[in-house]
Amino acid sequence: xxxxxxxxxxxxxxxxxxxxxxxxxxxxxxxxxxxxxxxxxxxxxxxxxxxxxxxxxxxxxxxxxxxxxxxxxxxxxxxxxxxxxxxxxxxxxxxxxxxxxxxxxxxxxxxxxxxxxxxxxxxxxxxxxxxxxxxxxxxxxxxxxxxxxxxxxxxxxxxxxxxxxxxxxxxxxxxxxxxxxxxxxxxxxxxxxxxxxxxxxxxxxxxxxxxxxxxxxxxxxxxxxxxxxxxxxxxxxxxxxxxxxxxxxxxxxxxxxxxxxx
Amino acid sequence: xxxxxxxxxxxxxxxxxxxxxxxxxxxxxxxxxxxxxxxxxxxxxxxxxxxxxxxxxxxxxxxxxxxxxxxxxxxxxxxxxxxxxxxxxxxxxxxxxxxxxxxxxxxxxxxxxxxxxxxxxxxxxxxxxxxxxxxxxxxxxxxxxxxxxxxxxxxxxxxxxxxxxxxxxxxxxxxxxxxxxxxxxxxxxxxxxxxxxxxxxxxxxxxxxxxxxxxxxxxxxxxxxxxxx
Numbered sequence: 433x434x435x436x437x438x439x440x441x442x443x444x445x446x447x448x449x450x451x452x453x454x455x456x457x458x459x460x461x462x463x464x465x466x467x468x469x470x471x472x473x474x475x476x477x478x479x480x481x482x483x484x485x486x487x488x489x490x491x492x493x494x495x496x497x498x499x500x501x502x503x504x505x506x507x508x509x510x511x512x513x514x515x516x517x518x519x520x521x522x523x524x525x526x527x528x529x530x531x532x533x534x535x536x537x538x539x540x541x542x543x544x545x546x547x548x549x550x551x552x553x554x555x556x557x558x559x560x561x562x563x564x565x566x567x568x569x570x571x572x573x574x575x576x577x578x579x580x581x582x583x584x585x586x587x588x589x590x591x592x593x594x595x596x597x598x599x600x601x602x603x604x605x606x607x608x609x610x611x612x613x614x615x616x617x618x619x620x621x622x623x624x625x626x627x628x629x630x631x632x633x634x635x636x637x638x639x640x641x642x643x644x645x646x647x648x649x650x651x652x653x654x655x656x657x658x659x660x661x662x663x664x665x666x667x668x669x670x671x672x673x674x675x676x677x678x679x680x681x682x683x684x685x686x687x688x689x690x691x692x693x694x
Numbered sequence: 695x696x697x698x699x700x701x702x703x704x705x706x707x708x709x710x711x712x713x714x715x716x717x718x719x720x721x722x723x724x725x726x727x728x729x730x731x732x733x734x735x736x737x738x739x740x741x742x743x744x745x746x747x748x749x750x751x752x753x754x755x756x757x758x759x760x761x762x763x764x765x766x767x768x769x770x771x772x773x774x775x776x777x778x779x780x781x782x783x784x785x786x787x788x789x790x791x792x793x794x795x796x797x798x799x800x801x802x803x804x805x806x807x808x809x810x811x812x813x814x815x816x817x818x819x820x821x822x823x824x825x826x827x828x829x830x831x832x833x834x835x836x837x838x839x840x841x842x843x844x845x846x847x848x849x850x851x852x853x854x855x856x857x858x859x860x861x862x863x864x865x866x867x868x869x870x871x872x873x874x875x876x877x878x879x880x881x882x883x884x885x886x887x888x889x890x891x892x893x894x895x896x897x898x899x900x901x902x903x904x905x906x907x908x909x910x911x912x913x914x915x916x917x918x919x920x921x922x923x
Binding site for chain 1: 835836
């Protein structure tokens with residue numbers, strides 16, 4: 433479903449992604465793990481057409497994200513690391529707009545929206561403005577939105593960051609159920625290793641832009657003789673804390689929090 | 695909306711009433727009538743540029759990101775955004791106009807009012823397009839004060855918004871004549887009051903503003919469609 437060969441991305445003189453290759457099988461839930469600054473988000477951006485690779489070949493649902501942008505965009509749904517809902521619209525309006533952007537026919541759209549809102553337990557709040565939603569509710573709405581146009585692939589960039597265990601469990605159970613029912617391939621990143629262990633059929637560990645290990649969580653644990661995936665992860669990537677310089681985006685994120693726009 | 699009304703109002707009240715006696719003694723007539731088109735343009739200018747620059751924010755933490763991965767053309771997104779921003783700026787300008795009416799502004803060319811609205815819309819469109827171009831290129835909000843202090847403020851001050859262009863020192867006159875705001879203000883002023891009229895002629899105002907808007911819309915759309923996250 434996703435095929436990446438020799439992907440390289442230079443950001444300035446920094447090589448964010450360094451000859452990365454991996455394959456994600458159709459219908460599988462694939463965890464992309466790595467410390468901060470390892471190249472996870474950069475890879476997702478390239479797969480989702482919003483960043484051009486320096487070199488390498490990529491196929492997403494059989495299409496090249498550089499040449500066939502439109503086809504690739506039609507094929508995936510995404511939940512970003514940062515919120516991307518329109519706060520000044522209601523939950524229902526946000527989904528309506530998404531349906532229109534992805535040209536989901538109007539009758540089908542109404543039905544699908546109702547189904548999904550009920551599924552993520554936000555149907556009762558459908559006419560409330562998103563700005564009045566909690567972080568967890570926004571995330572659930574974003575998950576519902578990502579499934580609205582029946583994507584073949586779902587990208588999730590740290591979908592559960594900052595959420596309580598209850599909400600995290602709920603969100604994963606929605607995703608797992610939908611993935612199974614509608615045969616959706618899921619590609620996600622996370623820092624919560626027990627989460628990856630539980631939901632991912634296969635994981636790849638990326639560090640300094642290179643893939644250092646790939647396989648099922650059980651295989652990785654076996655190879656590193658670790659009890660948990662977290663231990664395996666540490667064994668693979670080392671103990672050093674990655675001191676990233678705060679990017680302009682991080683500074684803006686801080687500002688966003690200060691102004692209460694999240 | 696209320697917040698962004700503050701600045702034009704401050705200018706209207708402080709300058710409008712402060713300079714009024716000097717201005718009319720110098721034979722310029724009512725200063726409120728003179729600067730109202732300038733103040734309206736200012737309101738539109740600031741709101742329009744800002745709505746464009748908001749792209750920096752919106753593409754990272756807002757709804758814009760959702761539209762950037764959707765299977766729709768970037769040109770469609772940017773045109774929708776620019777039209778939306780320009781409409782808000784227009785409304786802003788209209789509110790300023792009403793406040794100016796309360797403050798004592800009178801327009802005596804009622805049949806030209808639609809033309810005044812056209813000028814307001816052109817100013818709004820032009821500067822939303824400029825803001826969009828800047829917002830598409832800048833990476834973070836750090837550059838924002840730079841844009842405000844070295845582009846927007848000079849555009850406003852080095853125009854005919856606050857003072858008549860005739861009688862300016864030669865060098866300044868050249869700068870003012872190269873400033874698109876000048877043509878917007880001139881068109882608006884001429885359409886609102888017969889006393890001041892068009893300095894450049896309504897045709898020239900329309901052509902300069904219209905052409906520039908078209909060019910900037912093109913540049914803005916191009917830069918926007920090149921956005922990577």
